[in-house]
Amino acid sequence: MTTGSTQSSILHQPRAVWAVAFACVIAFMGIGLVDPILKPIAEQLDASPSQVSLLFTSYMAVTGVAMLITGWLSSRFGAKRVLLAGLAIIVVFAALAGSSDTIGQIVGFRGGWGLGNALFIATALATIVGAASGGVASAIILYEAALGIGIAAGPLLGGFLGDISWRGPFYGVSALMAVAFVAIAIFLPKLPRPERTTSLLDPFRALRHRSLLTMAITALLYNFGFFTLLAFTPFPLAMGAHQIGLIFFGWGVCLAVASVFVAPRLQRRFGTLPVVAAALTAFAVDLAVMAVYTDDKSVLVVCVVVAGVFLGINNTLVTEAVMLAAPVERGTASAAYSFVRFGGGAIAPYLAGKLGEEVNVHVPFWVGAGATALAVVVLLSGRRVLAHVDDHEPAAHSVDEARVLVAADA
Template sequence: MSNTTDVATAPADTDSTQPKAVWAVAFASVIAFMGIGLVDPILKPIGEQLNASPSQVSLLFTSYMLVTGVAMLITGVISSRFGAKKTLLAGLALIIVFAAAAGLSNTVGQIVGFRAGWGLGNALFIATALATIVGSATGGVARAIILYEAALGIGIATGPLVGGLLGGISWRGPFFGVSVLMAIALVAIVVLLPEGPKAAKPTSLAAPFKALRHRGLLVVSITALLYNFGFFTLLAYTPFPLDMGTYAIGFIFCGWGILLAISSVFIAPKLQARFGTLPMIALAVGLFAADLAVMALFADHKPVLIGGVVIAGLFLGVNNTLITEAVMISAPVERSTASAAYSFVRFAGGAAAPWLAGKLGETSISLPFWIGAACTAVGVVVLLGGRKALAHIDDHDPAPHSVEEAQALTVGD
């Protein structure tokens, strides 16, 4: 990547004590990333207690993804005009309000609507959290990125576990838990984080759409859209055929999150350095498609489904890091612009995936896995078909713990 000097010039030995503002943002980041898998353990209880079908419950993911994808187009515009602190606080406030409202809901439709608002808040927050930590941390960029990656990994791994524990009390528990924790984070950021300078040049709303004219970026974005159908089949549908308690689902997806975090941070860079970016993306996505196909073949065998969920974390972690790192250098545009364009296509375009998986599952227990596997496999075909437009991506030497690497992890996950 381009900023190897950031890491090279970081002090080798600095005081490990970070400003309180950094810890406040890091804590809020953990809670924000918990939201990825927090609702998994309570999907089935919500359906049972609110008399909703799997496809209706899966709309919790669809509304969240759709709004997140669209909101990614405007987060740069907002943060460049109002500053990082105001953007962070706006995102946190939205999550607090909509998470609490979801916990107070009495219908699935209400929860779906409030999850959409939650998606807007999360987009505003995660778009500026990394820059805030880097700007406030001591010890150089490398140390700040390590802290950020740790927050991301902890959040992804513990989200399903916390959701299972609180969901064992009530399906409303995870929503209220997020609201309370985010309120604590908001107060900490108000008190501890100083106002930062605004961007010298405001971001253009049209920039992400113009970026998609570059074939390399478009190929990667469509690939991600297609494997999203497999990803959200795994995340939003699997709890229904598993038909287990909230604690069990929480522990299963916690295992998935741990492997995803480990492979994202530690395994993916090593594989990339040895075998190249495109070959490893294709292999990771292909193995994930095979994993889903095995789950389809043995959809009525819970041990196979459990193993399929957990092992998928390895493939998704490698893929998420490498494909979104490829996004950063796939087109001659600013990395924030490339990320916004990629996120829009991936999330907004793939928003139908959770609902489709739930709807197909009402007809056949294995059909969602087959469709997810097929879409994911097509993603490999699209990627390899556009490899000429991406032939340059391994000409860049990625820096360990670079800002771009952390951006890739955030967008990917």
């Protein structure tokens, strides 16, 4: 098939596929959407950085736990019902967050948002794969495009709406997800249920494999650095919502480009594990530079944008490593990995805020750098049990890959 015909098949999709892809863009906007409004929320609701960072903590904690049940729910109720349930929950809780008057209310409603997001992202790509024309490869490309657009556009939209009011981004997500709900309800046909029902205990059994546990702990530690960057950096930057949005838009663009274009090339040349170790090491150094030069805003801005390259490479290649790590179904591996990984995403934002308040603004970045460096040590300590990962050719996209891709990239 020629490149032109491939592009044609990708673009000529059923309306159901475009509806789900649109919802994916909005869902992934949620990753960076609140970054630009962290400081305005703190100022207007008289909250500390650690209190505001709980917006990430509640969201990630609930998402991580909910990942354990998404496969079980999909296998019993079908992907479309789970997809629509996730969207409906996001619509309600995002609107409630925007209507809140206290930081505690926002934190609680962000937890509900996390539940909806887990239900949605765990089934979205599998749904696109099942409904798309042009084969699985076309569906994966569409998903990756939606992921990249969402990650890059989230801070930009958050900055634009946040410049009007900190409530704007929450209401914006609620409205857009409502549109996606209606489109999917109308255009997406009922999808067949999986042949095999999933047990709630399967993810915990999967963690008995040292290879998968090694990758999960590596990701947990790396998430300390990732969410220190995401949740704490807006405070020492001390800029307006629009400016923060533009900075993290640059970060998102670098992440998306590195995920789709840079990571596969490096993987083919050097192998998965060496490139992941190098990307994590580079990110640890990046955070260390931020720790030293926390008072220099220009250095922070450059380091945030450059970090997107390292994070994009890491996210893509760790995803493949997880898929190959243990002899279990990829959906099960995804749930187990995500449950452990999101623990770092839940703890790190609050810890960073507390350290910044009670010690100084440099310490959170030092802790993030140290945790990321420790992730490299954990990864390399398991290189023998992970040796088979580099024995494989770069993984071909498959329907089974869908679940683990969405969970790992989420």
